[in-house]
Amino acid sequence: MRELGQWLARKISEWLVKEGPPPNSPLCDFNRLCYELRPGDILLLEGRSRVSEVIKIITQSSWTHSALYIGRLYDIADPKLRKRVKDAYQGDPNQQLIIEALLGEGTIVAPISKYRMEHLRICRPSGLEPSDAQRIIAYVIKHLGSGYDVRQLLDLARFLFPWTVLPRRWRWRWRWRSSLFEHNVGGPTRTVCSCLLAEAYNLVNFPILPFIDRGDDGSIRFFKRNPRLFTPKDFDYSPYFDIIKYPFLGLDDLGV
Template sequence: MIISPMWRRRLIDYLMAEGQPDKSGVSNYDRMQRELQPSDVILVEGRSRIAEVIKTITKSTWSHAALYIGRLGDLKDAALRRQVAAHYEGDPEEPLLVEAVLGKGTVVTPLRAYRNDHLRICRPHGLNARDRDRVILHAIARLGFDYDVRQILDLGRFLLPYGVIPRRWRSTLFDHQAGEVARTVCSSMLAEAFSTVNYPILPVIRKDERGELKLFRRNLRLTMPRDFDLSPYFAVIKYPLLGEAEGYRVLPWDTEGWICNGARECYPPGTTVLTQSERWQPAEWAEGKMRIWWYDLLFYLPDWLSESRFKLKNIHFDEGDVRHAWRWLNRPLLALLGTQSVTRDEREEDSPG
């Protein structure tokens, strides 16, 4: 079913809406700017709805990756400077990133756009200057490419532990046909850039017939932001807010004995209950999360279909349909909880009298 441009824009705005930044950051942004070098990969812990989905399905802190290309004046090639300038109209002294963003495609973004986010620098260890320039050249050549939404959906379907549709069926992730593509996603675009100089991220390592180790290229479309963090070939550069760990004895620790579960949840000495629940129950937590996600889908999808000019005929949703659909979609979770009767209505129906 084709989605009209208006509804596509609304959906993208909904997915990209960001939550409030965490004010208790432990990293020094100004120091990070001084630490950065061209070809560094910047990992971002996003705050949008789509970022939460990516972090959930990839089981990682990081939802996004971008390539640092330096300032406009750092680009030695005049043609490259003109190409970047065509996509950026800000301060020429501003540190710049090349990234693929949902709803925008591959764009140039000033580093300060992520000032309030949790970031990590991943530096390709030993990458020489010539290959560094080639990596940056490849990323800049992708400016203007659309964002590949289909690839993100297929990746999510591939990573989920279960699903109605087979994970590889009609998936774009395993289409190895040659040819130039006009769409990309953040991590795949960076993986392509480093592959042009044969720089490894997380290669497949196997033994050949003679028992010698050999590196094989991993499917670039399966690359995720977390892979740069996990890669043994990328050094993680940290920039703590209060200085290096060598001075841990002089860090300004609280001396009154307060305990914090987070930036907004701190307790004075003598507090007996330090958590909102005495015992964390993962199954119940997952049940609540999944209920919210599925209810959002099942309640809002019928409204969207009825308002869309691409209507599906002879489809009607009522409360009972939603309940049955929710239970069917959550059958693995219900099995985990050890019960198939979870709704109050069903318990009342089963009770005598």
């Protein structure tokens, strides 16, 4: 019975990650984007898979996936971490690399060239110290090989979805216990893309979308948000990230 459940889960994952055709022409200048990337930048992607279409509807955003740019192998300062990345990635050592959590694959390292034809955007943490960038990179490297937390994805969908629009007789189907506010639910080895990156930035106390509380005495306090509640669009919306984009055709090319 357990084997049947695993087989069914695998088939569902394969169906969800099946992608539609790529665009006829790219929306961004991929070569320019790669040239401008810095280790610690977050890369946003507008996905083409079935699960991406669901994420677009739930989050009301075109950004469905986020990944962390870690540079090339020789950009990683710690030799132990460099070896771990090298063990997980058998390609060209001069390739520019990202770490991402994918449905059906878990947390992996991959060349950014896999997204050459996709719609991409750079979110750069404003004022982030190089030493903090290395700590962020170290955190995500240590999670290589972690599984993808499907339950967290479902719980986040339930949390964001305006379920009051559903007929009352359907709502009971959504009433399972949420994992979003539990500690280390399902073990510490599973994550989703935005949660992993939010945890890494929380490690160095870099704000993404913090809660802000103003006291009666005029003092202001920042509170970190639960990393499990982040989606890719939050990095785009955050006032603490600079948005960098390079259109495939500039204004001069368009005659504007």
